[in-house]
Amino acid sequence: MKIRLASPILQSDSIVDGEGIRAVLWTQGCLHNCPGCHNPQTHSMDDGFLLDIDEVKEQIDALEGQDGITFSGGDPLYQVEACLELAKYIKAKKMNVWCYTGFTYESLLALSKNNPKITEFLQTIDVLVDGPFILEKKSLDCIFRGSTNQRIIDSQKSIKNNKVCLVEKYYIDTKKKNNKKERLYV
């Protein structure tokens, strides 16, 4: 099986693409076209590097000192079959998996009716950061996400409970606005 990547080499030692020290798999291909996207070079579905996933597995085997691996891009969900196989491989090596996607969790569930691999992927990974980047909702108070509409979701728990379950530890109540608590990531 092949996977199209924006970079043929896993990026190691990221501290901004999820919790801990992480390797990042930059997938190629995204059709969301979010205004203000930081990675427009990853949008084309034809560019980048086509790798056999066994080559990616070899890179995963060679990683040292990484807490987990993050799928980013691009949007990894356009290549869910290859990402699922890699996610299973990573989990078997006792590393956690985060995934960034421009799809909302709800839209992925709708798409999964025609593609059960999406549900299987959501049952396998640990954290899904969902939704498009919305420039008007960009916030520097967020970590691990670019705009406040995006959610850090406990993926396995959400599938099990049939509802979106946020990773609560990333939330604190930081200020009150109009007598409503505004929740921001820290």
Ligand code: SF4
């Ligand atoms: S989903 Fe991500 S990669 Fe795709 S256009 Fe939006 S911000 Fe860019």
